[in-house]
Amino acid sequence: KAGVTQTPRYLIKTRGQQVTLSCSPISGHRSVSWYQQTPGQGLQFLFEYFSETQRNKGNFPGRFSGRQFSNSRSEMNVSTLELGDSALYLCASRPGLAGGAYNEQFFGPGTRLTVL
Amino acid sequence: GQQLNQSPQSMFIQEGEDVSMNCTSSSIFNTWLWYKQDPGEGPVLLIALYKAGELTSNGRLTAQFGITRKDSFLNISASIPSDVGIYFCAGLNYGGSQGNLIFGKGTKLSVKP
Numbered sequence: 001k002a003g004v005t006q007t008p009r010y011l012i013k014t015r016g017q018q019v020t021l022s023c024s025p026i027s028g029h030r031s032v033s034w035y036q037q038t039p040g041q042g043l044q045f046l047f048e049y050f051s052e053t054q055r056n057k058g059n060f061p062g063r064f065s066g067r068q069f070s071n072s073r074s075e076m077n078v079s080t081l082e083l084g085d086s087a088l089y090l091c092a093s094r095p096g097l098a099g100g101a102y103n104e105q106f107f108g109p110g111t112r113l114t115v116l
Numbered sequence: 117g118q119q120l121n122q123s124p125q126s127m128f129i130q131e132g133e134d135v136s137m138n139c140t141s142s143s144i145f146n147t148w149l150w151y152k153q154d155p156g157e158g159p160v161l162l163i164a165l166y167k168a169g170e171l172t173s174n175g176r177l178t179a180q181f182g183i184t185r186k187d188s189f190l191n192i193s194a195s196i197p198s199d200v201g202i203y204f205c206a207g208l209n210y211g212g213s214q215g216n217l218i219f220g221k222g223t224k225l226s227v228k229p
Contacts, residue, residue, distance in 0.1 A: 004158070006158075035217075043206075045218070092217075099166075104149065107158035107160070109156075
């Protein structure tokens, strides 16, 4: 079974631009979460989507948004980029929203975003 | 945001030695997960724990869900060079319906052949 895939793997943008990152979950997984990883803050939760609905949101400004499509693929958008947005953006999928094994999240390789 | 206290921050050990790392929190968790991350890659799930007191093994790895539900530890026995990487603990403090994992800052493991 293919794992979580993310595109692109690397991205360079300048301040003020916007960016869209894409994530395809493991086949059959309906929940997709996004995380930001930086050396200073570590791994921070951005948001989770299930059945095209945002289920939960982390403590990030409104410039960070996302959506999920009917095939469970998800996109994340960051508008008006700032230097501090440079990070590894990770997508994770899980089968659904129940507890137990459904809590196991599987990560993609990430998109490395550099803002100049 | 909220984070777990993971220690040690880094370890430099000899091949063949055993390794122990742990995570503590002021909050109760319903699930503990342990991940390993290699440079340039996403975290890979190693072990998942669902019940207080649970002890689970995956090859040379053993992890336990603390009885207070506020801590967990990971042991690696007989370390080998490919164990090098950053190990993260992650906890879920909801009933499972919300997927916001809370991560520790990681333990960087270096293994000397």
